[in-house]
Amino acid sequence: MHAYYFDNLPGDQRAPHHGEELADIAILDKLGVLHWQIPVSTNGQYPExxxxxxxxxxxxxxxxxxxxxxxxELYESKIKMFYEEHMHEDEEIRYILDGSGYFDVREHPSDTWIRIAVSAGDLIVLPAGIYHRFTLDERNVIQAMRLFKDEPKWTPYNRDATTDTNPHRQHYLEVISVN
Incomplete structure (x- = not known):
């Protein structure tokens, strides 16, 4: 995993858009983003x-x-949908088995994008209520294990005035203000 500020320049969302390096990865910790590097198993067993x-x-x-x-034919529309800024009322947990891509998260309170490049072996947990988006990189392939607390669901709430007042968003802001 590698994190840096998104450059906000026009162009393909799958390009690196590499801006200034994060001076301290603790910024992700403050935002509640958890991350591990766990080698991908060759035998299908994942004790970690x-x-x-x-x-x-x-x-x-x-x-x-x-x-x-x-x-x-659904590829372009799906990639655009994943890249819409949104939040979830549950954590988003992804363990990358193959390929690579980017999770962009909003830094609070600056509202700037932090781009997190993920590849095989990266496990990332985005907290409920964080604004984020996802895209593949220019390789156009990713395989990920998705983990869920309960029944699998993936309900995105695109950012608008309603999501700003969503109780999960408000709880997220309270939690990170304490950090």
């Missing part, structure tokens, strides 16, 4: 992921693969 899942009460998981070939 299992331990984290148990500790954090993740009961379900699945694997998703996103490729241009796999999504066919």
């Amino acid at each position: 992921i299992d331990a984290i899942a148990k500790e954090r009460d993740y009961k379900n998981r699945d694997v998703i693969t996103i490729t241009k070939e796999g999504l066919g």
Whole structure:
């Protein structure tokens, strides 16, 4: 995992858009973003992921693969949808098994984007209520294990006045203001 400020220049969202380096990765910690580097298993066993899942009460998981070939005609619309700024009322947990991409998170209170480059072996947890977006990188392939506290669901709430007052967003802001 590698994090830096997004440059906000026009261009393909899948390009690196590498701005200024984060001086301190503790910024992600302050935003509540958790991250680990866990080597991808060659035998399909994931004891470290299992331990984290148990500790954090993740009961379900699945694997998703996103490729241009796999999504066919839906590829461009899906990539645009993932890249809409949104939040969830649940944590977003992804363990990257193959490929690579970017999670962009909003720094608070500056509202600047921090780009987090993820690749195989990265486990990232975005807290409920954080504004974020996702895109593949220029390789156009990622395979990720998704972990869930309860039944798998992925409900995005695109940023607007309503999401700014969402109780999960408000709770997130309270938690990070204490950090």
